[in-house]
Amino acid sequence: xxxxxxxxxxxxxxxxxxxxxxxxxxxxxxxxxxxxxxxxxxxxxxxxxxxxxxxxxxxxxxxxxxxxxxxxxxxxxxxxxxxxxxxxxxxxxxxxxxxxxxxxxxxxxxxxxxxxxxxxxxxxxxxxxxxxxxxxxxxxxxxxxxxxxxxxxxxxxxxxxxxxxxxxxxxxxxxxxxxxxxxxxxxxxxxxxxxxxxxxxxxxxxxxxxxxxxxxxxxxxxxxxxxxxxxxxxxxxxxxxxxxxxxxxxxxxxxxxxxxxxxxxxxxxxxxxxxxxxxxxxxxxxxxxxxxxxxxxxxxxxxxxxxxxxxxx
Amino acid sequence: xxxxxxxxxxxxxxxxxxxxxxxxxxxxxxxxxxxxxxxxxxxxxxxxxxxxxxxxxxxxxxxxxxxxxxxxxxxxxxxxxxxxxxxxxxxxxxxxxxxxxxxxxxxxxxxxxxxxxxxxxxxxxxxxxxxxxxxxxxxxxxxxxxxxxxxxxxxxxxxxxxxxxxxxxxxxxxxxxxxxxxxxxxxxxxxxxxxxxxxxxxxxxxxxxxxxxxxxxxxxxxxxxxxxxxxxxxxxxxxxxxxxxxxxxxxxxxxxxxxxxxxxxxxxxxxx
Numbered sequence: 008x009x010x011x012x013x014x015x016x017x018x019x020x021x022x023x024x025x026x027x028x029x030x031x032x033x034x035x036x037x038x039x040x041x042x043x044x045x046x047x048x049x050x051x052x053x054x055x056x057x058x059x060x061x062x063x064x065x066x067x068x069x070x071x072x073x074x075x076x077x078x079x080x081x082x083x084x085x086x087x088x089x090x091x092x093x094x095x096x097x098x099x100x101x102x103x104x105x106x107x108x109x110x111x112x113x114x115x116x117x118x119x120x121x122x123x124x125x126x127x128x129x130x131x132x133x134x135x136x137x138x139x140x141x142x143x144x145x146x147x148x149x150x151x152x153x154x155x156x157x158x159x160x161x162x163x164x165x166x167x168x169x170x171x172x173x174x175x176x177x178x179x180x181x182x183x184x185x186x187x188x189x190x191x192x193x194x195x196x197x198x199x200x201x202x203x204x205x206x207x208x209x210x211x212x213x214x215x216x217x218x219x220x221x222x223x224x225x226x227x228x229x230x231x232x233x234x235x236x237x238x239x240x241x242x243x244x245x246x247x248x249x250x251x252x253x254x255x256x257x258x259x260x261x262x263x264x265x266x267x268x269x270x271x272x273x274x275x276x277x278x279x280x281x282x283x284x285x286x287x288x289x290x291x292x293x294x295x296x297x298x299x300x301x302x303x304x305x306x307x308x309x310x311x312x313x314x315x316x317x318x319x320x
Numbered sequence: 321x322x323x324x325x326x327x328x329x330x331x332x333x334x335x336x337x338x339x340x341x342x343x344x345x346x347x348x349x350x351x352x353x354x355x356x357x358x359x360x361x362x363x364x365x366x367x368x369x370x371x372x373x374x375x376x377x378x379x380x381x382x383x384x385x386x387x388x389x390x391x392x393x394x395x396x397x398x399x400x401x402x403x404x405x406x407x408x409x410x411x412x413x414x415x416x417x418x419x420x421x422x423x424x425x426x427x428x429x430x431x432x433x434x435x436x437x438x439x440x441x442x443x444x445x446x447x448x449x450x451x452x453x454x455x456x457x458x459x460x461x462x463x464x465x466x467x468x469x470x471x472x473x474x475x476x477x478x479x480x481x482x483x484x485x486x487x488x489x490x491x492x493x494x495x496x497x498x499x500x501x502x503x504x505x506x507x508x509x510x511x512x513x514x515x516x517x518x519x520x521x522x523x524x525x526x527x528x529x530x531x532x533x534x535x536x537x538x539x540x541x542x543x544x545x546x547x548x549x550x551x552x553x554x555x556x557x558x559x560x561x562x563x564x565x566x567x568x569x570x571x572x573x574x575x576x577x578x579x580x581x582x583x584x585x586x587x588x589x590x591x592x
Contacts, residue, residue: 022591059412061592085414095405100337112326113413157409 010073012037012165012196013058017067019220020053027053029220030067035196037164040187042207043200044302045217051200052093054217055167058198059090071165086114089163091154093170093200099143103134103153106142107160114161128156133182147174155183159190166190166197184210208298216305223305228298235304237296238269243282245289256281323415324423331427335393341431344389348439351385352378356443374447375459378440379542382467383535384503386436390474391481394428395495398482398587408592417587425475425580432471440464462565466541469572473534474502476579483586506533534575541568 011034020028028050035041045051056062057069060076071088074081097106107125116124129138132152137145145153151174158166166187172180187197187210199211208228216223216231224231241259243250243266250256250268259268259278270278275293282288296304335341355377401407410420444460481494510529513521521529530536544565 056408056592061408061411082414085412088412090409090412092405092409095409097404097406098334100334109326109330110413113323113410113415115414 011035012039012072013198014070015054015057015067016070018057018064018069019066020057020062021065026220028057031217031222032067033215033222033225035198037196038191038194039213040191040197040199040211042211042214042298043198043217044202044214044298046202046306048219049217050220051217052169053220055090055169055198055200058165058167059088060085086161087164089158089160089166091158091166091168091171095154096150097142097153097157100141102139102141103129103145103149104138106153107156110157111160116161124160125156128159129153131159131186132156133179148176148179151175152179155186159186162193162195163190164195166195167200168197169200171199171201180206214298216302218306218309221309223309228301231301231305232296233272235296235301236272237300237304238271239275239296240292240294241268241270241275241278241282242266242292242294243268243285243288243290244292245287246282246285249285249287250282253281253285323419324426327415327420327423328426328430331397331424332430335428335431340393341435344393344432344435345439347385347389348382348435349442351381352440352443353446355381356447371447371451371453371456371459374443375463375542378443378463379539382440382463382470383539386432386467386471386538387474387503387535388499390432390471391478391495391499393431394424394475394478395482395491396488397424397428397479399485399488399491400482402486402592403488411592418584421479421580421584421587425472425479429472429475432475433468436467436471437464440467463542466538466569466572469569469576470534470538473572473575473579476576476583479583480579480586483583483590502533502535506536510536531571534572537568537572537575541565541572544568 013033013035015031015033017030017032018028019026019030031050031054033041043051043054053062057064058071058076060069060071060078060081063077069076071081072084074084076084098109101109104122104125107128108122111121111124112118126135126138129135132155134145134149134152134156137149142150142153151171155168155171158168172183175183184206187199190197199207201207211228213225213227214231215225224234226234238259251260251265256268256278259270259274261267261269268278268282279291279293282291356374398407401410411417415423440460441464444456444464447460448456477498478495481491481498485491485494510526513529514526527540530540
């Protein structure tokens with residue numbers, strides 16, 4: 008299949024006075040994992056709702072699996088879409104199994120099948136032990152896992168996950184990313200929506216950065232890093248001040264951290280060679296800018312005045 | 321259709337789990353049994369009163385209770401799910417807004433209908449065993465059927481409220497006001513109109529005004545067949561201009577269908 012699974016063309020959504028999303032164009036291919044980053048009110052949730060077809064775009068158009076998601080024809084595609092909302096508290100008085108069985112039935116599973124499928128999913132997210140307990144007794148992490156299990160119902164072709172790892176412990180987070188990788192390998196596409204997540208880098212193919220409804224940057228991490236042109240941090244140790252004496256190397260030092268050299272990407276190898284030739288070098292740490300720094304970079308470029316955005320929805 | 325039944329089934333089980341069914345049934349049963357047995361206490365006798373007295377007192381009781389119960393049961397149906405986030409989630413599922421609404425209506429409506437049938441049915445059987453009059457069963461089936469319609473009507477009205485507000489507490493407030501308007505204030509206003517306006521309104525005009533309130537239609541259905549000695553207030557006047565039972569039931573049915581249709585309309589236009 009060559010046509011992208013999801014495509015937005017100049018899609019935007021405005022409420023009365025607020026442009027929640029301004030003219031965004033993006034494509035998501037099959038089997039691709041996209042990270043969607045931005046502060047609160049950046050338009051992440053609005054974009055997800057557009058893709059889900061819960062709201063209609065006020066401009067441009069949105070296509071999911073070749074159809075407008077808010078149209079009648081797209082109806083049967085909905086059972087192939089999984090969604091984890093940001094804030095959801097499931098029916099408190101029902102048990103985890105009942106909640107999941109209900110949702111599975113609504114996704115088109117027949118009665119007996121729905122329960123079997125629900126149990127398998129509960130096992131996958133690791134809350135089998137609590138499936139017969141009412142949801143009101145669940146901890147935050149367990150609720151999040153239940154939400155994830157709900158999103159995984161029916162092996163979705165497209166998954167939209169809003170803050171999926173909130174409240175998960177590191178092991179559960181690891182399990183979650185494993186599931187994402189697994190879904191990706193079976194050809195599902197995933198949109199992960201988040202403030203910046205630690206550890207998300209290895210699992211996403213591309214990232215999108217949104218701020219106040221505007222698309223700031225989109226591309227693979229390497230591309231974004233290149234665009235941002237952030238310096239590489241090099242931390243040599245055991246040199247006893249020979250760096251600051253070297254006129255060529257000392258230009259990369261900053262007053263804030265006197266032991267770290269901030270070197271532009273293209274200078275990296277030269278500097279490294281020079282450092283290696285110095286005597287007394289005992290260790291060397293090289294850190295390229297991580298996703299969080301790239302993200303901060305794009306945001307600060309967008310808001311030079313540091314204006315705070317607080318709208319939501 | 322399957323989607324509707326799935327939702328209905330869930331709502332019905334919620335009603336069972338939350339003890340709604342059992343408590344409504346008990347309330348209806350206790351009150352109606354009490355009224356059946358002690359309805360004649362006012363005239364100095366304990367024992368089964370006359371059929372018309374019993375139905376009259378049951379109807380004037382039900383007209384307050386049923387709307388209140390229906391509103392309580394359903395006012396948070398949508399706004400509650402909206403607050404917890406499940407409404408948004410449900411709408412990403414392959415279920416349409418009207419399917420979701422009808423499913424909820426069938427589920428919660430069944431709770432009200434079943435409770436009405438069981439609660440009032442019990443006293444119908446009791447009265448029948450005491451009086452042995454087949455008239456009891458016919459009067460009661462009219463009563464129970466209209467009571468169910470009244471309950472469904474206020475369930476639909478509760479959905480209107482639930483879909484029009486964005487907070488649960490507001491919905492509760494509106495539900496209370498709605499109940500007060502329909503169950504109490506409307507009648508008082510009618511009486512005031514009857515007494516206060518010099519030229520007065522015609523009987524036909526009064527009856528037409530009563531069609532604007534499902535609670536009054538319910539009263540008319542049940543009291544029009546009785547001796548007007550058991551009935552007083554604005555109703556007694558209206559009853560004299562008696563409308564046919566069929567017409568009244570149609571009006572009551574319209575009071576179920578109309579709010580439900582408007583609720584679907586509001587739901588379709590609702591922003592999430």
